[in-house]
Amino acid sequence: MPHDHHDHHHDGLSASGHPFRSDNDEALTYWQRMEIAARELLIEKGIVTPAEVAAQIDAMDARSPANGAAVVARAWTDPAFKDRLLANGSDACREMGFDVGALHLVVVENTEAVHNLIVCTLCSCYPRTLLGLPPDWYKTRAYRSRAVIEPRKVLREFGLDLPDHVTVRVHDSTADMRYLVLPARPAGTDGMDEAALAALVTRDSMIGTGLPRQP
Amino acid sequence: MSERVRVRTMAPPGHVRAPYYLRGKVGEIERPLGAFKNPEQLAYGLDAEKKALFRVRFTMAEVWGERAERPDDTLDAELYEHWLERL
Known part of the structure; x- marks a missing residue:
């Protein structure tokens, strides 16, 4: 029953009546590991800095x-x-x-x-x-x-x-x-x-x- | 008068950029787009040569036959020269 706040123990539903999302703690995928490895290598070798990576992500997110x-x-x-x-x-x-x-x-x-x-x-x-x-x-x-x-x-x-x-x-x-x-x-x-x-x-x-x- | 082309029906393995649903279909060149490094080689890190790229316009009747939602609506796609046969 959605938005029923009398009982906070609905099966699998939050207090506001929405289903809980399962935690995102499965293993990294192959490509996620590749991304992290490539990024860390580029930083260790001095090709990019962590600040530059963060700035580029910000610039990409800012496009609308x-x-x-x-x-x-x-x-x-x-x-x-x-x-x-x-x-x-x-x-x-x-x-x-x-x-x-x-x-x-x-x-x-x-x-x-x-x-x-x-x-x-x-x-x-x-x-x-x-x-x-x-x-x-x-x-x-x-x-x-x-x-x-x-x-x-x-x-x-x-x-x-x-x-x-x-x-x-x-x-x-x-x-x-x-x-x-x-x-x-x-x-x-x-x-x-x-x-x-x-x-x-x-x-x-x-x-x-x-x-x-x-x- | 527009130039008519047919998309080749070859089916090579690997990374290709000619959608399967357009193979063998006849369209008209809408405009030439210039030459670009062939993405079908770039995808494998190969030293790609430049290929001419065209926008080709097909009618929905040509693409889908009798199943076409509206025969005279059109579909444009970008196709590289090695996928096109001039008619």
């Missing part, structure tokens, strides 16, 4: 969909930037201080006639510079296989029921490109500035599994 939202809002307000973004996503993002590194960014535009959806069927390629870490569902076999087989059904499960006149274009991120969806600018946003527009841009709208918020 706010970066991508800033890019989208700029494209909505600056037609010349939008042209550059669609022509060469990596260079345009670099202008804004977002470096996608050795990978190349392809930006695909949603219009009244086209809706784009991004997936990586082979693994979980994702534009982390712009969106941070991928959501767990993006890495599941269910999303990776179904997004290419039945994208419209998947989109309906995300709450997005596309009209018949819209063509769906699925992009399978199989090699050196990363993909960002440029969602269509919502109606009723004419007077809004870049910062206010960026607040409408959701992570899912840049993957293609959602639309921006309405103002």
